[in-house]
Amino acid sequence: MSKISASRLLKMKQEQQKITCITAYDASFASLFDQVGIQVLLIGDSLGMVLQGHDSTLPVTIDDICYHTRAVKAGAEKALVIADLPFMTYSSPEQTYASSAQLMRAGAHMVKLEGGQWLTETITGLTQRGVPVCGHLGLTPQSVNVFGGYKVQGRGEAQAEQLLQDALALETAGIQLLVLECVPVPVAEKITQALSIPVIGIGAGNVTDGQILVMHDAFGISAGFCPKFSKNFLTETGDIRKAVALYKSQVESGEFPAQEHSFY
Numbered sequence: 001m002s003k004i005s006a007s008r009l010l011k012m013k014q015e016q017q018k019i020t021c022i023t024a025y026d027a028s029f030a031s032l033f034d035q036v037g038i039q040v041l042l043i044g045d046s047l048g049m050v051l052q053g054h055d056s057t058l059p060v061t062i063d064d065i066c067y068h069t070r071a072v073k074a075g076a077e078k079a080l081v082i083a084d085l086p087f088m089t090y091s092s093p094e095q096t097y098a099s100s101a102q103l104m105r106a107g108a109h110m111v112k113l114e115g116g117q118w119l120t121e122t123i124t125g126l127t128q129r130g131v132p133v134c135g136h137l138g139l140t141p142q143s144v145n146v147f148g149g150y151k152v153q154g155r156g157e158a159q160a161e162q163l164l165q166d167a168l169a170l171e172t173a174g175i176q177l178l179v180l181e182c183v184p185v186p187v188a189e190k191i192t193q194a195l196s197i198p199v200i201g202i203g204a205g206n207v208t209d210g211q212i213l214v215m216h217d218a219f220g221i222s223a224g225f226c227p228k229f230s231k232n233f234l235t236e237t238g239d240i241r242k243a244v245a246l247y248k249s250q251v252e253s254g255e256f257p258a259q260e261h262s263f264y
Ligand code: KIV
Pocket: 023, 042, 043, 044, 045, 046, 047, 084, 179, 202, 212, 213, 214
């Protein structure tokens, strides 16, 4: 299989083939995920929690993401590599261009940022300058202090409509992929159908064009805590390679996420 591009992911949506994504932070896991055929590897700022032990993603710096992006890039042959822009590294278009240049030089193929309509000018500017962009809506963890906790977003008619309008605005601005986190299934379904670009869900039901999980959650590593939307694929398989293959096949069949992993 040749390298995964954004246009390949678009074609997968059009052909109703599910896209499987996972976070990665080092070369060894990146290589394993790549060999199993995972299409997208995300160097998520979730590393602030699962690698650094913080209680949010806010302490993560651009240098942290660059370090792990270089490692993931070294292990990934075919997968599309996406790097998160950390908290407060994309406050203005100019700052975003500088931050994104660092991520792209570290090996990212695409950058991801959290937020809606306020980002449209930035997204268009990035795309014009050669930086593909992935959006992130719903529960955007960098805004945890505004939300007052990690809560399902898009509940109620007005909030759901706002999410849809944000998604459409981001698509018009130029994003090539959208992550939708912790939203009710009917809202995720509506947004997935309204957008031409692929929508990747986490806690958004099996109605999106693909799924993403934090790798530590997929293996049940975070002691004593597994988010409702996640699943430990290691218990059934007892082998990391087989666990990743099971995750991918259950995403493709629609078996994961099941109702028990979804919000309504
Ligand atoms: O940081 C991260 O791992 C993410 C995914 C959960 C989408 O943004």
